Amino acid sequence: MKLRSLVWKELWQRPTPMLTSLLAVTLGVTALVAIQNMAVSSEKQIAGEMESLGANVLVLPPKVGLQDYYAADMHGETMPEEFVTRLALAKMPGVQNLAPKLCVPATVDSIPVTLTGILPRAEFQAKAAWQGASLLMNPVGSDRGCCPTAVAVGGAEDEDPAALATTRTIQSLGKDELIIGADIAGQLGAKEGSTLSLLGEDFQVVSVLPATGTIDDGRVFAHLHSVQRLSDTGPVINVIEIMACCEDAAGDLVANLSTVLPQTRIVTLEQIVATQVAVNGLMSRLSWVFFSILLLVGGASIASVMYANVAERRKEIGTLMALGASRSFVTRMFLGKATLLGIAGGFGGFLAGTVLAVILGPQLLGVTVEPMPLLCAVGVATATVVAIAASYLPARRAASLDPCLVFNEA
Amino acid sequence: MYCLNSVTKMYTRRGQTVAALENTDLEIPDNDFVAIVGPSGSGKTTLLSILGGMLAPTAGEVLLDGQSLYDLPVAERTALRGEKIGFVFQAFNLIPWLTAVENVQIPLVLSGRASDDQRERAQHLLERVGLAERIDHRPAEMSQGQQQRVALARTLANDPQVILADEPTGNLDSETRGQVMEYLNEFHRDGRTIVMVTHDTAVADFAHRTIRLVAGVARDAGEPSPAEAA
Numbered sequence: 001m002k003l004r005s006l007v008w009k010e011l012w013q014r015p016t017p018m019l020t021s022l023l024a025v026t027l028g029v030t031a032l033v034a035i036q037n038m039a040v041s042s043e044k045q046i047a048g049e050m051e052s053l054g055a056n057v058l059v060l061p062p063k064v065g066l067q068d069y070y071a072a073d074m075h076g077e078t079m080p081e082e083f084v085t086r087l088a089l090a091k092m093p094g095v096q097n098l099a100p101k102l103c104v105p106a107t108v109d110s111i112p113v114t115l116t117g118i119l120p121r122a123e124f125q126a127k128a129a130w131q132g133a134s135l136l137m138n139p140v141g142s143d144r145g146c147c148p149t150a151v152a153v154g155g156a157e158d159e160d161p162a163a164l165a166t167t168r169t170i171q172s173l174g175k176d177e178l179i180i181g182a183d184i185a186g187q188l189g190a191k192e193g194s195t196l197s198l199l200g201e202d203f204q205v206v207s208v209l210p211a212t213g214t215i216d217d218g219r220v221f222a223h224l225h226s227v228q229r230l231s232d233t234g235p236v237i238n239v240i241e242i243m244a245c246c247e248d249a250a251g252d253l254v255a256n257l258s259t260v261l262p263q264t265r266i267v268t269l270e271q272i273v274a275t276q277v278a279v280n281g282l283m284s285r286l287s288w289v290f291f292s293i294l295l296l297v298g299g300a301s302i303a304s305v306m307y308a309n310v311a312e313r314r315k316e317i318g319t320l321m322a323l324g325a326s327r328s329f330v331t332r333m334f335l336g337k338a339t340l341l342g343i344a345g346g347f348g349g350f351l352a353g354t355v356l357a358v359i360l361g362p363q364l365l366g367v368t369v370e371p372m373p374l375l376c377a378v379g380v381a382t383a384t385v386v387a388i389a390a391s392y393l394p395a396r397r398a399a400s401l402d403p404c405l406v407f408n409e410a
Numbered sequence: 411m412y413c414l415n416s417v418t419k420m421y422t423r424r425g426q427t428v429a430a431l432e433n434t435d436l437e438i439p440d441n442d443f444v445a446i447v448g449p450s451g452s453g454k455t456t457l458l459s460i461l462g463g464m465l466a467p468t469a470g471e472v473l474l475d476g477q478s479l480y481d482l483p484v485a486e487r488t489a490l491r492g493e494k495i496g497f498v499f500q501a502f503n504l505i506p507w508l509t510a511v512e513n514v515q516i517p518l519v520l521s522g523r524a525s526d527d528q529r530e531r532a533q534h535l536l537e538r539v540g541l542a543e544r545i546d547h548r549p550a551e552m553s554q555g556q557q558q559r560v561a562l563a564r565t566l567a568n569d570p571q572v573i574l575a576d577e578p579t580g581n582l583d584s585e586t587r588g589q590v591m592e593y594l595n596e597f598h599r600d601g602r603t604i605v606m607v608t609h610d611t612a613v614a615d616f617a618h619r620t621i622r623l624v625a626g627v628a629r630d631a632g633e634p635s636p637a638e639a640a
Contacts, residue, residue, distance in 0.1 A: 001512055001515045001516075001519050001525060001528055001529075002519065002525065003519070006519070009507055009508065009512075010507060013506075013507035315501075315503065316503075316505055318503075319499070319503040319505070320516065320520070321464075321488070322462065322464065322491070322497050322503075323491075323492060323497065323516055323517045323520060323564070324488060324489065324491050324492020324493070324517060324520040324521060324568070325488070325492075325520050326485055326488045326489070327484070327485075327488075328485075329520065402464075402465075403462075403464045404455075404459040404464050404465050407455045407458060407459055407499070407576050
């Protein structure tokens with residue numbers, strides 16, 4: 001038998017008060033772990049989405065507000081298509097690619113669709129080259145200072161029209177060709193090679209995009225100039241999506257874009273997600289507040305129970321001291337118990353918090369939560385420190401008991 | 411051997427100072443069997459606490475084998491108590507959530523004995539007091555007499571040189587009282603010094619020597635008081 005077995009046996013002899021006080025510590029760790037898990041997973045998901053979107057800067061007409069990144073061109077406001085050429089000629093650092101769009105309503109077989117005009121890169125690259133910018137390696141921008149992006153733009157795979165779903169640009173598209181989203185293809189029963197009639201003209205479907213879960217699934221994409229001609233809008237566009245090669249470059253880019261296109265509104269994807277990130281940050285900070293409050297409550301509760309435990313065990317402690325237990329032995333007996341409670345509370349809180357986050361994450365925030373082992377270490381360490389700190393004075397009181405009480409109280 | 415030189419213990423309660431033990435000189439040779447008797451409040455428990463190294467006297471010195479107990483640092487005094495002194499309590503003072511064998515192991519845990527040795531010795535001691543069949547029973551599952559026998563086994567765990575017993579039969583019936591005193595006699599025959607506080611004259615008769623405490627003053631039972639001498 002050792003000190004730890006004495007601690008363990010005593011703990012199970014009087015489990016109820018200790019477990020009750022431990023509950024607050026456990027809840028503190030649970031709150032921290034659950035909220036941190038969800039906040040971090042949400043941030044990761046947003047970062048992943050930003051990376052996968054490719055286009056991380058939008059150039060919009062000045063009066064346009066923006067609620068939905070995927071619907072950035074569906075506001076009715078326009079700006080001259082000439083802005084695209086201006087940007088291509090500016091050769092700005094950080095710009096990998098441009099995707100101008102014009103969005104108009106249309107119907108196909110009496111089914112309303114969103115017809116989106118897109119300008120294949122081949123066309124404005126040719127235009128830029130014709131206007132004297134072709135000597136540079138990058139036909140649109142310069143990749144000076146850029147980091148690699150997950151979205152390959154301009155590579156061989158970009159020749160596939162279906163790449164529009166992920167890269168948001170396309171290398172070439174004929175004037176009588178269409179690319180259609182997965183949902184609308186399903187509604188129209190259209191597939192690659194089908195012919196569809198739009199605004200009085202026939203188009204051939206060259207590709208059906210894979211489902212993305214966005215508004216793009218309900219769009220029909222055609223050549224920008226065909227859309228302009230058929231909808232009588234003239235040479236205008238609703239938005240220019242810019243694929244900036246990395247966040248740093250995108251940050252510098254905003255000022256440069258504003259200089260080149262002062263009549264526009266420049267919105268970065270970072271701004272769009274800033275609100276969500278702020279909410280996550282708030283959640284994260286709140287979790288530390290809950291954690292601290294609950295730990296304080298738990299600590300006070302443990303201290304109170306420990307004091308009661310010392311009072312209840314006076315005779316027992318006196319007996320141990322009469323039999324040769326040193327003050328440090330008695331102190332270690334109580335602090336050992338506190339350590340066990342802290343470890344149990346921290347670990348229990350980590351497990352409960354993780355399970356809670358895994359269950360609630362998808363329901364509340366739509367994020368898949370991965371367990372964070374680091375939080376286990378933080379939770380266990382903090383809960384243990386709080387439990388030990390709360391038990392220190394009761395342990396000292398136990399160690400300073402007068403062993404003579406074994407006689408006096410007999 | 412114990413030697414008390416001019417030992418005084420004063421208590422202050424609610425502003426009043428009371429002498430629990432007054433200028434007491436006492437010698438207890440090795441292998442003595444002493445009964446300390448006296449009325450309630452005469453200072454018996456105080457004397458036992460002082461002998462046990464648990465209560466520092468207000469004045470005087472207490473020597474155990476020539477070593478002044480209260481000149482030792484607390485930690486050393488505690489270690490010496492665990493090594494040389496065993497206690498028997500009126501209420502047995504067993505740890506209620508430990509089994510008989512675990513209770514007997516406690517002094518061995520405190521002295522740092524290996525776990526296997528602890529259990530082996532504890533079982534042997536319980537066999538010696540006739541409780542071989544009860545080693546895994548908790549105190550609440552045993553009679554009062556059996557509990558006191560477990561306490562006696564615990565007292566022997568570290569093979570102490572001195573046993574201090576505080577009313578060891580106070581909670582026992584007459585039959586069990588006899589059993590316990592037989593065990594104490596046996597421990598005395600093993601060569602140990604027994605100092606026993608009791609108010610029961612029949613139990614005191616088991617001792618070889620009786621010290622009477624009256625108002626904090628200790629005298630051998632046969633020795634006349636100063637008033638009687640005068």
